[in-house]
Amino acid sequence: MKKAFILLETTFAIVALVGLMMRLAFVTGGDFLLVVSLGLLTMLYFIGGYFQGPSKSANADGAPATEGTALKIWSGILFSIGIIGILGTLMFWSGFRFHLQIGLVGSLAILLGLFLASRRAGAPARSLVFRRSTIIAALCAGVWLVPKPTLFHVFHRNDPQLLEKWNRVQQHPGNTTYQAELDAYRREQFASKK
Template sequence: MKRIEQATVGMSIIGVLMKLFLFEEGNTVLGLSLTFLAIIYYPLGFFYFNSVPIAKIFDRKSYKEITILKGIGAFGAGVIFAILCVGVLFKLLQLPGASEMLIIGLTSGAILSVVILFKYRINKNSRYSRKILIRSIIWLPISSLLYLAPGLTLVKIFHRNDPEYIEAYERAAMSPSDEELWRKADEARKR
């Protein structure tokens, strides 16, 4: 499952690069890869972080070493990383709800990281703690940067060839409650 995760992260990076170089397919690649990564983390996080191979999910012996706290921690980590994946996706695609997902993921991810860091200091040979800690070190800074990045900055980066949309978005951002301005910005984006 580690190789699937790495391939999906690689596709996400390719999607971001495509978006930066103004390929419209970048949104699709980014959407599919980050959604698939969220699926890996959320439903499969328990198995992944506890190093249970997919082929042995139904084998009782695979769960012998897993304590209740490890199970809860692995499931929680999977949920947190899935929320961060979707929050990053929403922020890059400028969809509503991105900030809320990122703040929930960042807050719970920071708490998880502190707990895992203490656990890792006790047992440095723990693959379980190392897996979660590495992903925290990667996902928390990326998510923090995107959370702090203003929407207008992202619009100026990803739509630099469309000054009409940038101007419409800027006007709408000045009056966030004016639905007519947001509708005009959306129309300018679709052109």
């Protein structure tokens, strides 16, 4: 089951990277690939978090091994929250910065806990959960530290009118006229694509 988990994880991550590159290159379908692949990766971590690392079926005394099970399950849940935060932030859905912060803080807490546990045991921290925590924490931190206007300008650099209207709304958030102009422009864009 662990091999299937790693294969699915790698496949979804590669498809998400392709979707992001397509979105940056303004190729149609990049958003769809990004949403589907990160959504499936989130479900994989949330449902299959238990299969992240090697499993021991029994301890030395013959009792079922449960050490690390809670860590794998909770890390899977926190990883899925972090990935949802990354997805929501990259797609400019409102309210997803909080998910990003939970994923970042949770991944850093897992990293710290695993690091301290490995120091106490005198062994290096080389578990798969440790590696995944490092990657998820780095991705969450990277997306969280980039300001939303910068992301918006990168993803919509081919439409100067949209950028101008969006900047006005961001500079004057209480002005309903600017918001109505932006909404009308977006409706016009979507109507012309149909």
